[in-house]
Amino acid sequence: MKLLVVEDEVKTGDYVRQGLTEAGFIVDLARTGLDGHHLALTGAYDLIILDVMLPDVDGWRIVQALRDAKSSTPVLFLTARDSVEDRVKGLELGADDYLVKPFAFSELLARVRTLLRRGAASAFQDKLQVADLVLDIPRRRAERQERRITLTNKEFALLELMVRRQGEVLPRSLIASQVWDMNFDSDTNVIDVAIRRLRAKIDDDFEPKLIHTVRGMGYMLDVTLPD
Numbered sequence: 666m667k668l669l670v671v672e673d674e675v676k677t678g679d680y681v682r683q684g685l686t687e688a689g690f691i692v693d694l695a696r697t698g699l700d701g702h703h704l705a706l707t708g709a710y711d712l713i714i715l716d717v718m719l720p721d722v723d724g725w726r727i728v729q730a731l732r733d734a735k736s737s738t739p740v741l742f743l744t745a746r747d748s749v750e751d752r753v754k755g756l757e758l759g760a761d762d763y764l765v766k767p768f769a770f771s772e773l774l775a776r777v778r779t780l781l782r783r784g785a786a787s788a789f790q791d792k793l794q795v796a797d798l799v800l801d802i803p804r805r806r807a808e809r810q811e812r813r814i815t816l817t818n819k820e821f822a823l824l825e826l827m828v829r830r831q832g833e834v835l836p837r838s839l840i841a842s843q844v845w846d847m848n849f850d851s852d853t854n855v856i857d858v859a860i861r862r863l864r865a866k867i868d869d870d871f872e873p874k875l876i877h878t879v880r881g882m883g884y885m886l887d888v889t890l891p892d
């Protein structure tokens with residue numbers, strides 16, 4: 666799951682990004698309203714956390730631009746202003762929830778999880794399964810043949826993407842954009858290394874093999890081999 670955080674306060678931005686990354690999310694952080702506006706409209710995010718008070722383009726304009734573009738990406742506002750009018754304005758413009766600063770990280774994480782669940786009720790399932798591979802999304806656990814497989818956050822994110830898009834060939838550029846943040850240089854062989862490690866954990870001791878290399882194109886996860 667990939668999130669965008671738009672926050673001009675350096676400490677808050679770093680704190681939120683670090684916490685969400687540790688919780689297993691892929692996080693892009695925009696430190697200005699302009700960058701946030703651009704990323705929100707061009708990136709594929711599962712949720713956007715938006716500071717209201719930004720020095721250039723404020724959070725209200727960003728959520729308005731998103732809704733004008735018919736985007737239904739859930740938006741959680743962070744606001745230092747605790748006035749009723751501000752909350753109402755944010756919700757009227759199409760924000761899904763708000764959190765008043767200062768907040769506890771656990772509170773933010775709970776809101777994020779609730780919004781993700783609500784936002785994609787049909788697509789979002791707690792458990793995903795391909796053959797005997799089962800992913801428990803909220804607990805970030807993977808198992809095959811009921812044996813627990815320990816994965817890093819990055820490996821889990823990669824596997825979750827592949828399972829959600831079972832049977833599709835995923836180019837490295839797509840994997841890079843969904844599993845790494847915007848600063849990632851996709852020319853490196855980091856993706857191939859990550860796939861190799863994941864495969865060792867998911868496939869080496871089990872049958873059928875699930876992760877396949879599609880030469881010249883990318884990778885796919887499925888029960889059967891690609892043609």
Ligand code: CA
Nearest residue numbers: 673716718719
């Ligand atoms: Ca701010």
